[in-house]
Amino acid sequence: MNLLPKKIGNFFGLIYEQMFDFCFLMVYNRDMISEEKLKILTESAKYDVSCSSSGSARKNAGGMGNGYVAGCCHSFTPDGRCVSLLKILLSNDCIYNCKYCPNRLDADVPRATATADEICQLTIDFYKRNYIEGLFLSSAVYKNPDYTMEQLLLVVKKLRTEYGFHGYIHLKGIPRADERMMTEAARFVDRMSYNVELPSEKSLKLLAPQKSKESLLTPMKTLATQTERFREEKRKGFVKGYFLPAGQTTQMIIGASPEADGHILRLTNALYQKNGLKRVYYSSYVPVVRDKSLPEVGAGQLREHRLYQADWLLRFYGFSVEEIVEENENLSMEFDPKCAWALRNMHLFPVEINRAPLETLLRVPGIGAKNAYKIIEARKYTKLTFEDLTKMRVALKRAKHFITCNGKFFGAKNEHAVRGLLTAAETQESAEQLNVFGMLSTPQNALIALHGQL
Ligand code: SF4
Missing domain, CATH: 1.20.5 (Single alpha-helices involved in coiled-coils or other helix-helix interfaces)
Structure with missing residues (x-):
């Protein structure tokens, strides 16, 4: 205090x-968490990146906070991580032995477990002091999956019913715990996530032997079905309240196992299509643990960044996964995935900015989704020129090689020259996007890094 x-x-x-x-x-002294415990439990949570609070429409029903207020948890680090939630583990004392994890059973690290009231009190204290806008609560598997899930459920239930907390809550589910606790928790929180962890069953067996594809995907599928059923019943007026208003997310570790980006993106696509996930987060593997089955170097931020860009193409730009990358290949490190696609399909360009349909504009490198919609709207009233595009902040450095404006073309004459110029632009932008200070250097780069406009 x-x-x-x-x-x-x-x-x-x-x-x-x-x-x-x-x-x-x-x-409240009896429920105050000690500084040491707080340090251990927040430090241990830092490798989980699956937290973002966008998308909740749950309103306050009396009490404190509001999970749906605009601006709630909308601060992001350059790699897309959300920063205004209290991010903490209930326990880091794990009975599992995932090889890549600093909290695994064999690790010689300080251990701590908080009580439900300690987490509740901490959340309320921080919320009242305006330090946080919500809670991201996860846990190692402490004692057994059911016990851990029971404690997590207790926290979110108490926060909502005893402490009157209506701020945003993202809860990590515990695989293999009783399904009924998961269902009950979903009625108290905004978002839940079960981490896929690794992109294949084979890698799970090798690096996280106590987990299986089934134990991770089944709860996701069940929650997706239950969410659909709840919405239907609510529409008919049979039920009240909320059930995961901000949906589900998941996280994959990139680079700890050998799967190619093409494989990872196909899994991502299936999760969006079949389980209705809101977001898939990619966390580039950081070698904090030494093990002969693990690579000695991390995947690097650029690979993670490319996956996020490809993810945006899947969700907002109408690309199919097959168009982005072959199953056994990695994304280009040289060009962003939209540029790489355009370079493979130069015969489709240039397109006339005043006539091209929305689907085509969305495929032009340098024209983000927002600008594509703006162009469609603006050209109802006037014929657009390159000056107009500059005012709209279209990234002409890239776009000019793929468009004409009223028949005028200012791009490079051949594919070889286009590649050279795009490489120069890409190198400069990538360096800036991966640097928090550089990222803010131009509005265009900040926009690309934060919102994925490609
Ligand atoms: S279950 Fe695996 S990844 Fe999760 S805390 Fe335990 S050892 Fe780490």
Whole structure:
């Protein structure tokens, strides 16, 4: 607790605030988490990237906070990670032995387990102090899957029903735990996620032997079916309340196992199509653990970044996975996936900006989804010129090789020259996007990095 008075204007106000802090301490002291425990449990959670709060439409029904307020958890680091949730594990004391994980059973690391009330109290304290807007709660498998899930359920249930917390909650589910606890938890939280972890059953067997494809995919499928059923029943007025209003996400570790990007993106596509996932997060493998079955170097941020770009093409640009990359191949590191596709299909370009349909505009490198819609709207009233495109912040450095404006073309004359110029542009932009300070150097680059406009 911070006992220092804030600047609230007058002497009595300061006294009042100190007294309030003191009383708060006296009442809640029994459930305060120790600093050491807090450090261990937040440090241990940092490798999980599957947290983003967008998409919840659940409104406040009385109490504190609101999971759906615009601006809630919309801060992202350059690689897309969301930063205003309290991100913590309930326990890092794991009975499993996933080889890549710093919390695995064999690891010699400090262990800690929090009680449900400690997590609840911490969330409320941080929320009231405006440090966080929501909670991302996960856990190692402590004692057994059912016990861990029971404790996680207790936290979210208490937060909603006893502590009156209506802020955003993202809960990680525990594979192999009783399905009924998962279903109950889904009624208290905004989002749930079960991590796929590794992109194939073979790799799971090798690196996470206590997990299986089935134990990870079955809860996702069940939740998808239950969400659909709940929505239908709510439409008919048979049920009230919420059931995962912000849907499900998952996370895959990239580069700890040998699967190619083509394989990873096919799995991603299947998860979007079959389980209705909101997001698949990619976490490039970081070699914090030494094991002979693990690579000595990480996958690198650029590979992770390329996968996110390809993911956007699948979700917002109308690309099929087959168009992006062959199953056994990796994405190009040299060009972003849309540029790489355009270079393989130069016979389809240039396209006339004043006539091309939306689906075609979305495939032009340098024209993001927002700009494609803007172009369609603007050309109802006028014939667009290159100056108009510059004002719209179209990345002409790339787009000019693939478009004409009223028949005018300012791109390079042949494919070889286009490649050379795009490589130069790409190298400069990639370097800037992967650097948080560089990312902010131009509005165009910030937009590309944060929103995936390609
Ligand atoms: S289940 Fe595996 S990945 Fe999760 S905390 Fe335990 S060892 Fe780590």
